[in-house]
Amino acid sequence: MAEAELQTFTSIMDALVRISSNMKSMEQELHCLVCDEMVKQPILLPCQHSVCLLCAAEVLVQRGYPPPDLPPEPISPASTPNTRSPRQARRPVPRTPDHLERVFRTVCGTYPGRRRREATPPPMLFPCPSCQQDVELGDRGLADCFRNLTLERIVERFAGA
Structure with missing residues (x-):
């Protein structure tokens, strides 16, 4: 009987190791490729x-584009102070007036409120860390990108587990 119990115990331990390995693999899929933390x-x-x-x-902003207006962080189990990413407190989006004026002059060639007649501003390009391509974001930049609500809900469930 002891040998059968030992085999059952060994089988259970092997299954737990496989599950743990799969969870680690899945957790890596939930990480942002820019900051290497759970995606927020x-x-x-x-x-x-x-x-x-x-x-x-x-x-x-690092590429010289003006800082976008960001929506507030949603209230959810994944965004409580205990689970919130520490980088949010460390790295606020810079919004200095001097920086904005410099960016507008270099990117747009003019000040806000004035219109350029001869050319449209160049497209906003984002360097995707996954496919290594510069992808065009559209006229409104990040505001044209959809929230990945499915991924957000998976992260919330994973963080709550």
Whole structure:
């Protein structure tokens, strides 16, 4: 009887190791490729890859685009102070007036409120960390990207497990 119990115990332990390995693999799929943390407010890029909204905004600002207006973080189990990503407190989106004026002059060639007649501004390009392509975001930048609500709900469930 002891040998049968040992085999059952070994089988259960093997199954638990496989489940743990699968969970680790799944957890990696829920990480943002920019910050390598659990994705927060994921947006769907035109290339169909997802990144954190805040990370996308930071990448665009680093590339010289003006800081976008970001919606507030939603209230959900995944966004409680205990589970909220620590990077949100560390890395606010820079919004200095001098920086904005400099960006508008270099990107648009004019100040806000004035119109350029001869050319339209260049398209806003985002370097996708997954497919390594510069994807065009559209006229409204990140506002044209859809939230990946399915991924967001999976992360909420995974964080609550």
